[in-house]
Amino acid sequence: MKTIDELLAEGVDGKRVFVRADLNVPMADGLITDDGRIRAVLPTVKALADAGAKVVVASHLGRPKGAPDPAFSLLQAAERLGELLGTPVAFAQDTVGPAAHGAVDGLEPGQVAVIENLRFNAGETAKDDIERGEFADRLAALADVYVGDGFGAVHRKHASVFDLPARLPHYAGYLIATEVGVLKKLTEDVKRPYVVALGGAKVSDKLAVIDELLGKADRLLIGGGMAYTFLKAQGHEIGVSLLQEDQLPAVTEYIERAAKTGVELVLPVDVLVAPAFPDLSSKAPANPTTVAADAIPADSMGLDIGPESRKLYASKLADAATVFWNGPMGVFEHPDYAEGTRAFAQALLDSPAFTVVGGGDSAAAVRQLDFDETAFGHISTGGGASLEYLEGKTLPGLAALED
Ligand SMILES: Nc1ncnc2c1ncn2[C@@H]1O[C@H](COP(=O)(O)OP(=O)(O)OP(=O)(O)O)[C@@H](O)[C@H]1O
Ligand SMILES: O=C(O)[C@H](O)COP(=O)(O)O
Numbered sequence: 001m002k003t004i005d006e007l008l009a010e011g012v013d014g015k016r017v018f019v020r021a022d023l024n025v026p027m028a029d030g031l032i033t034d035d036g037r038i039r040a041v042l043p044t045v046k047a048l049a050d051a052g053a054k055v056v057v058a059s060h061l062g063r064p065k066g067a068p069d070p071a072f073s074l075l076q077a078a079e080r081l082g083e084l085l086g087t088p089v090a091f092a093q094d095t096v097g098p099a100a101h102g103a104v105d106g107l108e109p110g111q112v113a114v115i116e117n118l119r120f121n122a123g124e125t126a127k128d129d130i131e132r133g134e135f136a137d138r139l140a141a142l143a144d145v146y147v148g149d150g151f152g153a154v155h156r157k158h159a160s161v162f163d164l165p166a167r168l169p170h171y172a173g174y175l176i177a178t179e180v181g182v183l184k185k186l187t188e189d190v191k192r193p194y195v196v197a198l199g200g201a202k203v204s205d206k207l208a209v210i211d212e213l214l215g216k217a218d219r220l221l222i223g224g225g226m227a228y229t230f231l232k233a234q235g236h237e238i239g240v241s242l243l244q245e246d247q248l249p250a251v252t253e254y255i256e257r258a259a260k261t262g263v264e265l266v267l268p269v270d271v272l273v274a275p276a277f278p279d280l281s282s283k284a285p286a287n288p289t290t291v292a293a294d295a296i297p298a299d300s301m302g303l304d305i306g307p308e309s310r311k312l313y314a315s316k317l318a319d320a321a322t323v324f325w326n327g328p329m330g331v332f333e334h335p336d337y338a339e340g341t342r343a344f345a346q347a348l349l350d351s352p353a354f355t356v357v358g359g360g361d362s363a364a365a366v367r368q369l370d371f372d373e374t375a376f377g378h379i380s381t382g383g384g385a386s387l388e389y390l391e392g393k394t395l396p397g398l399a400a401l402e403d
Contacts, residue, residue, distance in 0.1 A: 001401050004044060004147055007171040013052035014109045018143035019044060019173065020160050020397075022150035022381060023059035023077040023114075026364050028333070029281055031076065034364035037152065038080050040381045044149045044173035045112060046085065054107035056143055057081065057114045058095070058160055059150060066122030068094075078114035089114055095121055096138035104142050115142070124159045136163035149173025151180075152360060152382040154397030155389075161397040172401045175381065180398065182378045183389045186356065191321035192218055195353070196390075197313070197344070199224025200327025200361060203244045205384050210254050212391040219264040219320070221313055223305050223329035223340065227268050227293075230255065236294045239273065241302040266316055268293045270306030275299060278334040286336040304330025305340035314347035323348060324390060326358040326383045332365045342369045349375055359383025 007017075021041040026033045041057075048055045057078075064072040075091055082089035090113040092103035103113040118124045123135025136159040146168040148154070153161055154176070172180075186194075196217040198206055203226050213220060222230050225242035232238045233251040244251075258265040272288040273296055279286075290306045291297065305313070317323060325348065329340035345366055348355045357366055358380035366373055373379050380386045388395055 001398070002171045003177055004047060004171050004173050007145065007147065008047060008051050011051075012048060012145065015053055015145055016056060016104060016107070016143040017048050017053040017145045017147055018056045018058060018139065018164070018168065019048065019147045020150045020153075020164070021057055021059045022152035023057075023074060023081070024061050024152060024360060025077055026361060027076070032080055034367055035080050035084070036363050036367060036379075037360060037381050038077060038084060040175050041149050041173070042084055044147060044175060045081070047174070048147070049085070049110050049112055052109040054104065054109060055112040056104055057112060058118055058139070060119040060124070060153065061117050062119075064117060064119050066119065066125065068116070068120045072117050072119070074114055074117050081112070081114060085112065087112070092116055096135070096142065100142060118158070118160050125156075126159070132159040132163050135159040136167055139164050140167040143168060146170040147173045148397055148401045149175045150397070151176050151380070152385050154382070154395045155385040155393070157396040162400050165400040170401055176398070176401070179380055179382065179386070180389075182356065183380070183386055186322065186324060186390055187392060191354065193320050194322045195219040195221060195317060195320040195324075197221040197223065197323065197325040198226050198327050199329045200359065200383065201225040201242065202327075202384060203229060203242060204247065206327065206387060207244060207247045207250065209387045209391055211250070214254060214257055214261065214263050216390070217263065219266065219316055220258065221266045221316055223268060223309070223313070223344070224327045226327060227271070227305070228302055230267050231293055231296075234267075237296050237298055238302065239296045239298050239300040241296065264316070266312065268305045268309040269312060270308045271296065271302040272304040272306055272330065272337060272340075273297065273300035273302050276301060278303065278331060278336065280333045283334055286334060288336055304337035310340060310343035313344055314350070317347045317351040317353065320351050320353040323351065323353045323355045324358065324386070325355065326362055326387055328361055328365045332369065338369060341365050345369060345371050356380060356386070358386035
């Protein structure tokens with residue numbers, strides 16, 4: 001994989017460099033609540049701009065449906081990028097249309113433009129190779145060189161991640177190089193006991209990962225929205241909690257396999273429940289109640305791990321040598337459901353383990369709950385991406401940067 005240092009040595013003065021970043025930052029009421037992913041790409045953008053490149057930054061934000069949707073505009077992220085760079089950044093209101101071409105044509109060496117959300121175009125995420133390729137051709141017309149630095153999206157076979165690098169000279173940016181360097185250690189020479197903790201809400205994406213992790217980790221701790229499909233598979237009532245119903249047979253098989261192979265599978269023993277998902281805008285008190293994990297009322301939703309589970313999980317971290325954690329333990333954005341995630345992060349810090357925290361929201365949670373992020377071994381910008389890397393899968397966005 002050629003790196004950005006090689007590109008800089010070759011020279012970029014006046015060249016249009018397309019940087020595929022992951023600016024998929026958490027937002028609430030139209031405002032960015034954590035800019036970690038924007039900060040993470042700054043070294044690459046700065047180095048290119050300082051070397052006189054015309055830098056074109058592109059990303060997805062959220063999951064719009066292949067057409068423009070103002071709720072998912074990258075405008076705020078572009079403005080924040082400009083603030084962090086200390087220089088104005090041009091923003092194009094389309095991705096490959098006249099606005100994008102106008103913004104790129106208007107760049108002087110050393111200047112930066114952000115184009116609108118890649119996923120406003122159906123071609124970005126299309127399953128069909130030809131449709132993706134056509135969109136990649138249109139993106140390629142905006143640049144001379146490609147730098148991949150959106151680590152959080154390298155597990156997606158999307159046009160800007162997979163097809164575009166094949167059309168331009170391509171290099172890995174600093175973020176991807178750092179992330180891969182750290183995660184590689186967990187696949188090659190992991191110190192045991194190796195504990196993997198999974199929470200969050202992208203249950204369908206991440207359940208599949210457990211299949212592989214069962215052969216790698218010594219202990220699997222399941223929390224967040226992920227836990228309820230497991231509790232249901234064990235035959236418990238889970239009320240209206242997050243459920244991936246089509247995965248129940250697979251989860252039942254994971255539970256059986258873990259028992260057979262001696263992998264310790266740890267599920268919550270108590271949870272915080274309420275009749276509905278909390279209002280994250282007003283943060284009005286949610287008044288949850290704590291119930292045993294096998295006694296969730298039929299009309300309730302599980303939204304955080306309870307106090308006994310927090311103690312249990314802390315005890316499972318206390319003797320760990322390596323921990324990988326992806327996905328908050330509860331809906332940490334609301335103060336009534338933040339304690340599970342807070343206690344878990346604290347237990348990680350108290351453990352002697354080398355800890356890797358992966359994921360946009362997991363990293364945001366650590367910062368929002370006022371932990372010193374430098375105290376963790378590594379905070380990865382990728383959740384799904386780092387999990388799939390640890391699974392040993394070939395990731396489209398990394399494969400595309402090779403050769
Ligand atoms: N019990 C729960 N029910 C519903 N949502 C939950 C629950 N517990 C946590 N969440 C939500 O999960 C979200 C984060 O999940 P997600 O899987 O996206 O993690 P992530 O760290 O951002 O990983 P990635 O980078 O792959 O997106 C948070 O917004 C949180 O509110
Ligand atoms: O948040 C993430 O994990 C990445 O930005 C990828 O987003 P996606 O899961 O919507 O593809």
